[in-house]
Amino acid sequence: MTAAKTTREEFAERLLKGSVKKSYAPVVDIDWDAPLDPDKFFLPPQVVTLYGTPQWEAMSRREQIELSRQELVNILSAGIWFENILNQALLRDLMHKNPTAATTHYALTELGDETRHMVMFGKTIARIGGTPVRPRLFHRIVINSLPFVFRGDVLWGAALVGEEIFDALQRQILDDPDLQPIVSRLMRIHVTEEARHIQFARDGLRKSVPTMPRHRRFVLANLHGVGGPFYRMLFTLPIQYRRAGLDGRRMRAAARANPHFRASCVSSFASLAAFFDDVGLMGRIGRSLWRRAGFL
Ligand SMILES: [Fe+2]
Numbered sequence: 001m002t003a004a005k006t007t008r009e010e011f012a013e014r015l016l017k018g019s020v021k022k023s024y025a026p027v028v029d030i031d032w033d034a035p036l037d038p039d040k041f042f043l044p045p046q047v048v049t050l051y052g053t054p055q056w057e058a059m060s061r062r063e064q065i066e067l068s069r070q071e072l073v074n075i076l077s078a079g080i081w082f083e084n085i086l087n088q089a090l091l092r093d094l095m096h097k098n099p100t101a102a103t104t105h106y107a108l109t110e111l112g113d114e115t116r117h118m119v120m121f122g123k124t125i126a127r128i129g130g131t132p133v134r135p136r137l138f139h140r141i142v143i144n145s146l147p148f149v150f151r152g153d154v155l156w157g158a159a160l161v162g163e164e165i166f167d168a169l170q171r172q173i174l175d176d177p178d179l180q181p182i183v184s185r186l187m188r189i190h191v192t193e194e195a196r197h198i199q200f201a202r203d204g205l206r207k208s209v210p211t212m213p214r215h216r217r218f219v220l221a222n223l224h225g226v227g228g229p230f231y232r233m234l235f236t237l238p239i240q241y242r243r244a245g246l247d248g249r250r251m252r253a254a255a256r257a258n259p260h261f262r263a264s265c266v267s268s269f270a271s272l273a274a275f276f277d278d279v280g281l282m283g284r285i286g287r288s289l290w291r292r293a294g295f296l
Pocket residue numbers: 083113114117190194
């Protein structure tokens with residue numbers, strides 16, 4: 001990559017050109033009326049948290065498909081509130097920025113992408129007959145206040161933790177022939193647009209880390225570690241098992257002990273972990289948090 005040689009402005013201009021060439025309007029780019037195939041999965045079986053466990057083997061194909069549907073609803077629901085806080089943070093940040101700069105224009109473009117993604121995720125949950133997973137009021141208040149913390153470089157770090165894990169997961173998902181076509185299409189659209197968001201956030205960190213004060217760098221290099229336990233909790237929420245007619249707590253324990261699930265967590269974090277290592281943002285505490293949560 002020539003990222004290090006280009007200025008932040010040039011980099012933003014390049015992403016803006018890419019956005020003009022390849023962006024989607026999911027409202028028309030997804031065939032919302034296409035029938036669902038009753039025999040197809042909503043997530044590839046191998047990324048379902050219970051895949052490969054005795055509990056999974058004991059389930060009928062119908063039950064496995066239902067669990068994949070509930071896990072997809074859980075992931076899409078989290079995607080919506082994640083993109084919500086990212087957009088809030090981006091918009092708040094822009095109040096302090098130059099409205100004529102390409103970086104401002106790209107941030108606004110990204111905001112627009114996320115707005116369409118939230119529509120796409122919400123429509124998909126409705127189309128597949130799911131009920132959004134909603135955090136409790138107290139959690140919603142905490143989540144909603146995160147944009148006040150996600151500022152400057154912390155915003156880029158948080159954006160990467162939020163985007164890259166899902167992105168890696170989606171890349172495993174989109175090529176599966178056993179998958180509902182609507183899900184493959186959604187993943188394809190999302191991966192294409194997120195690739196630019198990830199580049200923008202990575203470029204931001206790559207340029208700011210070398211001149212960052214030591215204490216700030218220390219905080220940033222370890223703070224992202226909270227992503228580990230957070231994702232572990234999110235991916236194994238009891239509600240997704242209960243909705244599939246299973247014992248929520250017992251299945252959560254089974255998933256967390258599942259070597260297939262662990263392998264899928266490790267592969268979803270691999271590329272981001274390599275990036276953090278590369279730019280000098282993998283602190284000891286951060287690494288240990290990811291490792292203990294099963295992502296390293
Ligand atoms: Fe998105």
